[in-house]
Amino acid sequence: MFGYYLDLAWRSLKRTPVLTGLMVLAIGLGIGASMTMLTVLHVMTDDPMPGRSAHLYTPHLDPLPRDYKLRDGSPDPTDDMTWPDAMALLKAHRGVRQAAMSGGSLLLRPARADLRPFYVSGRYATTDFFALFGVPFEQGSGWSAADDAAGAQVVVLSETLARKLFGTGKAVGQTVRLGEHDFRVIGVTADWAPKPVFYDDQTGTQYSDADLFFLPLSVAVDEKLQVSGNRSGWVHGDDTSLTSANMTWLQFWVQLDTPAQVAAYRQYLVDYSAQQKALGRFQRPPTNAKLYSLMSWLAHENLVPGDVDLQLWLALGFLFVCLLNIVALLLAKFLRRSGAISVRRALGARRRDIFVQLGIESALIGVAGGVLGLAIAQLGLWSIRQRPDDYAKLAQMDMSMLLGTLGLAVLASVLAGLLPAWRACRVPPALQLKGG
DSSP: OHHHHHHHHHHHHHHOHHHHHHHHHHHHHHHHHHHHHHHHHHHHHOOSTTTGGGEEEEOOOOOOOOOOOOOOOOOOGGGEEHHHHHHHHHHTTTSSSSEEEEEEEEEEEEETOOOOOOEEEEEEOTTHHHHHHTEEEEEEEEOOOHHHHOOOOEEEHHHHHHHHTTSSSSTTOOEEEETEEEEEEEEEEEOOOSSSTTTTOOOOOSSOOOEEEEEEEEEEEEETOOOOOOOOOOOOOOOOOTOOEEEHHHHHHHEEOHHHHHHHHHHHHHHHHHHHHHTSSSSSOOOGEEEHHHHHHHHHHHHHHHHHHHHHHHHHHHHHHHHHHHHHHHHHHHHHHHHHHHHHTTTOHHHHHHHHHHHHHHHHHHHHHHHHHHHHHHHHHHHHHHHSSSGGGGOOOOOOHHHHHHHHHHHOOOOHHHHHHHHHHOOOOHHEEEEE
8 A cells, every 4th residue: 555655646746847956956955954053063062072072071170269260261270180289199090990181292303204294283191092982903912000100101092192102013112202392102003092182181072083182281380381272371470381270271080980989088078178178278169169071061162053953943934934935835725626636535535544644745855855965965064164264174964963963854854744644634525526
């Protein structure tokens, strides 16, 4: 029976090619515009660490003076952590794993004569960074806690950078000159680039390229290496060194596997803040201390630009207008066929049979509109990738979005056809046949 209804629907659509083309175009434009923006929103809000995000948390303290006021447009210092606080949390070791980190950019001087010096961006971190985030290794491994304590001049390279410097040969054991120092390569990570880069505090760079090197945090501090990111101090003329208690610049992440561990860590942050307030260092209430999960941190950071949200609502509004037009076109098309429908009813067809037949016809329009919508969406995503925004190059459809586009097109067209199909089924056959 389904094949018979499909054949009837196909014949009906072929009899009115102009009307069919208008409906397919309407659904295609609406689906293409809305799926373009939904895809952008999807890649910007997707879980950057599937399987791990539920166990990753970032603690935040409030060491600011009581009268400190945040200026418009300036970063919130409490989004990061001071060196003394980060070291205290590391020493307390209240999580399964924990790591302090910050970004850096250094001039790399290749040993190869055919390569000129160039700047590379990377990460300064403590030893648990790789295990905490599950960074995969192609060669070697990360450094140890002893290397952290000793300030060992070792480095881990990304596979991309290692291949550029050493080709397909073994990189572990080689020497790389970063800044004014030589570092021994002890590991090479596989390509690892979570998007967004949730552990980076540089506004506008969370969708940029991946880190190309990793150095012990202690080395960055001891050797005064260049630190990139937000460095916020609040005491005028005070010590501006990286170890100052009045400047935040570090990010801190911890692994907590159970709700009990989360509750205990949150209480520890409050207790630590109360202790620092009793010592005269913190001035604000200890309850200002916060513990964000990975996904709640992304929401707090509000990484989705306002123009993306606006464009999404505009696209959905355009889709709604397209659906209203399709409802009107289908209603005119179905009611025009009242005579043929009445003959089928007089020959024994039930209302349900007519309704299913017209529903299949609407679904066929949705399939054709979905294919057109896919093409329009791909064109829209291509245009977004030409923009200078750091998230633009991520505007790519994955399989879930491809299937979602077709599914949304079929669903939208079927929903648009419900009222016209119902109205067509409710026409009394006797009146039509008498009038004929």
